[in-house]
Amino acid sequence: MKAYQLLLLLLLLFSQGAWAQMTVRGTVHNQQGETIPGVNIYIKGTYTGTSSELDGTYELVVEGNEGFVLIFQALGFRTQEIPVQQGQVTMELSITLKDAINEMTAVTITAGALEASDEKKAVVLRPLDIVTVPAAMGDIIGAFQTLPGTATVGNDGRLFVRGGDASETAIFIDGLQVGNAFGTTASNVPTRTRFNPNLFKGSFFSTGGYSAEFGNALSSALSLNSVDMPLRSQGDISIMGIGAGYNQTLVGTKNSLTAGANYMNLGPYQNMVRQNFDWEQAPASWDAEILGRQKLGSNTLLKAYARTERGTMKIWQAQPGIPQERGILLGVDNRYSFAQVSAKHTGKKDWSMYGGMSFSTNSDFLTVDQLSIRNTNRVFHAKGVAIKDFSEQFSLKSGLEHFRFDYSEALPLEGMERSFEDQQLALFSEADLYLSNRLIFRIGLRTGYSALASQTWIDPRVSFAYKFEHEGQLSIAAGKYSQMPVEEIRVNQTNLQNTEACHYILNYFLSKNGRTIRAESFYKTYDGLITYDGGRFAYQNIQQNGSGFARGFDLFFRDRQTFENTDYWVTYSFVDSQRQFYTFQSQVQPGFAPKHTLAVVVKHFIPSLKSQLGTSWSMNDGYTYTDPNFPGEMNSKTRGFQDLSLSWSYLPKPHLIIHLACSNILGRDNIFGYNFSPTPNEAGQFDRLPIRQTAPRFLFLGIFITLSKDKSANQLNNL
Template sequence: MKPVYFLFLLLGVTLSASAQSTLTGRVMDQKGRALPGANVFLQGTYDGANTDSTGNFRFTSAKDTATLLVSYIGYEPFSKKISIGQSTPFTIRLTETANELNTVVITAGSFEASDEKRMTMLKPMDIVTTAGANADITAAMNLLPGTQRVGEQTGLFVRGGSGEEAKVVIDGMIVQNPYFSSMPDLQSRGRFQPFMFKGTSFSTGGYSAQYGQALSSVLLLNTTDKTQNEGLGVSINLANAALSYDHATENSSISATGYYGNLKPLFSLVRQNMDWTHVPEFAGSSLTYRLQPSKTGMLKFYGMYSNSRLGMNFIDPSNETGKTAFNQRNGNFFTTSTYTDSWAGGRWSLNSGLSYSYDTDATTFDVYDFGRSSERLQGRAVLTRLLPANNSLLLGTEASRVTYRNAVAGTQYALHDNYGAVFVESQTYLGRNLAVQLGLRGEYSSVISRFNLAPRISMAYKTGTFSQVSLAYGQFYQTPDYRYLYHNTSLNYERADHLILNYQIIKNKRTFRVETFYKNYAQLVREFTGQPHDANPYRFPIGRTDNSGNGYAQGFDIFWRDQKTIKGLDYWVTYSYVDSKRLFQQFAVAATPTFISNHNISLIGKRYFEKISTNMGLTYTISSGRPYYNPTNENFLADRTPMVNNLSFSASHITRIKKNLVVLYTSVDNILNTHNVFTYRYTPDRNGGPGQTRYAVGPQSYRSFFVGGMIMLSKKAKVNVNDL
């Protein structure tokens, strides 16, 4: 090679080398820990490198300015415009991508019942297989902390709240009549089957601004997006017989059920404490249709109708014979349709719904007409915007028209209420360890011509990989009981202020949770009759009313669930303590209401025996005594009933007959035959003095059993034993 050519070649190499710069730096997480293997490169070029075991990188580039990009699995991408010529090494800190393990979740006051990524407590199969729950959703909720078991009344009683203070919501829509019609001194079941729902969230207080008209709690039920089985199913037991049909295509499905029930076979085997004149008889049907019109859209329709009839002679101390005839025919219709969709890559989502319900009771006490009916039409729409860094903003509105009608010994009452609400809620993540949820709800009720504004705030801080603390505060309003509004529509909303603090750790299929709370009640309705206290639970209010009532409830709950220590065994333990007093209704002084027991304990255990394909469970519950009215005691509601305890057993066996799935089940309630007493009442003195004779109110049967079975006439039907 000639020297001149070699000189030019050497000069070219030298010039090329001098035009390139070296980039160095280190990639770490927010705690300063090295991230080896991170991909570091310049946008639009092939210049880049991977970090070494210490998180350091080094590469060269001929560009002057560029955008530096860094990516690492499990972390948010990093982007920064840089000058290539700078000599200082780059220090880059990446932020973890939000997921269920590293992101805090607001939990104060709330139990998720199926979201396994967050706070799995009870799944639909849990509800079916838990002894003592009798496949009733609300009965299963009574085995969670914060609830109280009130055997002679219907409803969810949560942290010092009455049964009227808890609402049941399906797909965002309030259910006007979630329970079968109430009967004297008996607790009614919920109307809905557990397998209708994919998720159950039970809030014991401090719930979202999306919901209102509940002073104590909400039970949120979300229907399934697909059928559980395919084909025809037949179910028969000592109480009823049913046919079901499920069919699914690629983007739609339909489920239909029809049933007839008569408790005469069961009552002939299980001794009753009630004097039945017409054994409960019922029939009904339901239809569910689901359509997925697009990849992101889902339309769901659910409708049901039920009809029932019963009659009894119940103990009535106000009657000279000591008993009063009670007869009832109930008809219930409920339908709801919802449409959900999302767009812009999921950044926007819509949840809307429309529902209608009608319920009527043709009820007589002796020869007097006490019939009632209710009707509700409601609509709802919620729009959610996902923001960067996993934050979100929610806007929503709902409206309903409710009609109540009552006959009281021949006198007719009617009431109409147009109710509207708007709400906004934001969720902000201040890093991966701290989340804040702010909400505001405004409500208007036409029947009382009043508006309220209810602020809500929740926050949570992640204390470890598997643990966190949560705090919630909020104001909650509820329109007074419609029976008071028949006489006085100038009443104000009743109000409760909630303050909740909780700690929770979930690790290796074990959950520990402790929560303390304080509730302040204000503007409660008081009734002034000018007469001695009337303990009759079926009385119709007639006195002057105002909102001068108040009260409080305070206490704590403990929950422990272990699905790991003993192979195949799933058990949980709950303990709830509540201290509460109120000045409301007919109370002349502040006192603990009759539906409150200070201590409630639940011990639940279940195990699946794979060799015999059988799941067995035991449930033991203990409740301390509740107050009852003793007219011979000068201290109001100072007496207490004995402790109530119950040991129950359940078993379910899975097999196949000609490749068709068969499930056989049995349960025994109150194995020990304990003669529990729920409350006491007193007979009136016919000479005008205080009551003289006390009698006990207890369960309709002390010890009972139940057997039945189901067969799916389809080879595709299956049960996941991991759910048992």
């Protein structure tokens, strides 16, 4: 080949190569319009690529004459693939990367939510806190009464939330509703939850604006999640001043079994410590429970839980204006059983499911002097829920529920009985839409039908949350909530319809560097509340013309960082509640809804003494009541409630803990209201008796021992 021919060929090849070379340049932005440095930009299937500069610009030279796919990839953003056709020398390609939804950094809806968990970030308490709050005395509800939005009603013991009655709070275990979650007690004698707090790994407590998944509750939902799989086999012995118990846990490769029993008797304790009440027979109870878990493959977990218990007491209740020396003798014999089966499954293609069935039966045998009363309440709940993550931005949860409520009350000696049965069906669906890591919308709809009331209802609910750059977030929630009247009223008039409430909530939440700040304002309306004349077993003129509202705000601050080995939180709630209900002829401030509530909890661990010291102080501005000696309703108020409680937990050995706690250590005479005589005395005045605590103080001493083969089990987690 001649030289000029070779030169011509080389020039031709060079010109073809130049024509097949392409330069792609541009700038990469985020959704806020800011440039992104360090974005990986490369041709799919090759190692050819580059990275964006500090100002977000890039330039990439591509050889060849075929089309290609350009990939943009950066941490925290969704990867984008852009097809590019060859045929030009220079191409301008600027793109916007969308945020990737990261479960650990994404915004979460916190309006109304108070979570106790070791897994999620938007939490207020840990499961450990439920059993270590000094004033709680190991009761789940006692711990939650130190949280915002709740009120301490010392002569009741149940959960009162934002101006709502205790019956307006529903309790769930693994998503299934629990019937009669509190033990039966005598009038003005506080009760406790029936369930052992150590069974649960976490809880979700909502003071309003909660998910469409939860129904049959006007004011609040408390969802408890049981432990999935224990760490080891072990035995736990409890020796207390009021009783004893034993729990045994056996753990296999894919299954576990926990069984336990307890016996409590306050008789010996009450003989040593002065009581405000006149006991004929001190409260005594026994219980037994079993919880089994079985893994099926790697994606399915089954749980079965059963509990049975019996409790008795007899108490003389003095009556104002009645000449009997000791008053009326009231006896309580309560028998309760609860069982449930639940399952959760993680499927393919981003499907997950959970659900199950629960059944509870509660029988009360009551004696009031010569009158015998028998009440029976049964609740059955079946539920199935499916969740589909269609993308990292959109998730849909839908479920179907069936309820059966059976209630009866009888006077056996008189041969009188009344009862009702109601079947209810509920459907719900809820969608989460993540627009970015900073913005989420949730919209839900719940619909239900009651066969007994012949009523269908629809409850829409919506929530929104936005996360700021400093990691604090703002949430807004609104929704409608429905609940049938309480059983003892409904049995008198079975065609009663739902009572209704509407919630409106604005919330700010920040959890960072061991500190948590939560501020929330709320407004709640009531409609269709029950009003009547008379009293129990004598309800007359039952109507649903009551209404009301509750408004206010909550503040919560927790700090685990500032002081070494010290954890403390402060809660303040303001609740302005007015409602016409029960026998009231006008809207009044309920006796269970103090306006101002403050709680402080401090826990400090001393390593050298192997001890944790705890204190909790709570107060409110008093409880309203009606004094018939003056005109009007709810025309008086007690002096403010105060309680200072202390606790000391000592760990002399890893498997042994000694716990001592005392409530109301200052012995303050807290009064929750007054009972008045039905008729005036000779001076024209209505006699009264104060409603007090069962005792000036309650002292608890417990010794807890853990037994295990490998000696690795210990009581440290209970401190």
